[in-house]
Amino acid sequence: MKYLTPILFFFLTAYVQGQYMDNEKLGEIITKNSDTIVGVQGNWQFVYKEVPMMCVTDAKNNRMRIISPITESNNLDKDLLLDSMTANFHSALDVKYAISNGVLWSAYVHPLKELTTEQLESAISQVYYAAKTFGTTFSSTQLLFGAGALEEKKKEPKKEVIKKEKTQKF
Numbered sequence: 001m002k003y004l005t006p007i008l009f010f011f012l013t014a015y016v017q018g019q020y021m022d023n024e025k026l027g028e029i030i031t032k033n034s035d036t037i038v039g040v041q042g043n044w045q046f047v048y049k050e051v052p053m054m055c056v057t058d059a060k061n062n063r064m065r066i067i068s069p070i071t072e073s074n075n076l077d078k079d080l081l082l083d084s085m086t087a088n089f090h091s092a093l094d095v096k097y098a099i100s101n102g103v104l105w106s107a108y109v110h111p112l113k114e115l116t117t118e119q120l121e122s123a124i125s126q127v128y129y130a131a132k133t134f135g136t137t138f139s140s141t142q143l144l145f146g147a148g149a150l151e152e153k154k155k156e157p158k159k160e161v162i163k164k165e166k167t168q169k170f
Contacts, residue, residue, distance in 0.1 A: 019116065020113045020114075021064075021112055021113055021114070021115040021116070021117075021120070022059065022112070022113070023041045023042045023057055023059055023112075024041070025117075026055065026057065026064065026112070026115075026120065027041055027044065029117055029120050029121065030044055030046055030055055030120075030124070031046075033048065033121060033124055034046035034047060034048050034053075034124075035047045035048060035049070035050070042056070042057040042058075042059065043055075043056055043057070048124055048127075048128050049128055051068055051127075051128050051131055051132065052068060052069065053066060053067065053068045053124070053127060053128075054066070054067050054068075055067075057112055058112075059112060062111050062112050062113050062114075063109070063110075063111065063112060064109070064110055064111075064112040064115065065107060065108060065109045065110075066107070066108045066123050066124060066127050067105045067106065067107045067108075067127065068105065068106045068127050068128065068130075068131040069103050069104075069105055069131075070097075070103075070104045070105060070106060070131050070134050071103070071104050071134075072102055072103060072104070073099045073102050073103060073104050074102065075104075076104060080135065083138055084097040084104070084134070084138060085097075086138075087130075087138030087139070091137065091138050091139040091140070092106075092126075092130055092138065092139065092140050093126060093139075093140045093141055094108060094122070094123065094126055094140065095107065095108050095123070095126040095127055095129075095130040095140040096108075096109075097130065097134070097138075104134075106127045106128075106130035106131040106134070106140075107127070108123040108126060108127050110123065125140075125141070126140035126141060127140070129141060
């Protein structure tokens with residue numbers, strides 16, 4: 001019995017460590033799921049169902065992101081910005097709409113090591129759907145979490161006003 005505990009600990013540790021994602025596995029899974037792929041380990045550009053995407057990792061800091069450009073941010077009016085922020089809460093799920101360097105992106109961010117194959121494949125799909133549905137349903141999957149808010153907003157005349165003078169710090 002005293003030998004059984006160290007043996008179980010060894011196998012459990014090997015099992016958990018065997019599930020860690022790294023750049024090599026990540027590249028293999030993206031290659032398998034994409035139409036085309038170019039780049040170097042940790043920085044890939046690929047096409048998924050005709051939608052351009054990028055995957056960038058920082059293995060040292062255990063981070064990765066998959067992003068897809070949607071439009072230049074100067075093309076966005078107030079209503080589209082508000083709709084995308086609402087979608088970040090209700091229908092974008094694991095993907096978020098974000099602006100960086102003058103571009104609106106569909107973005108999935110996750111710790112690299114803890115990422116599973118299933119999560120990665122779901123992330124690619126969600127980034128794709130969020131990019132494709134921007135401006136319509138703003139959704140990353142068929143599932144809508146708290147979707148009633150978007151539907152109610154579309155039925156009522158737009159009344160949202162951003163008040164600068166009454167903002168409070170958290």
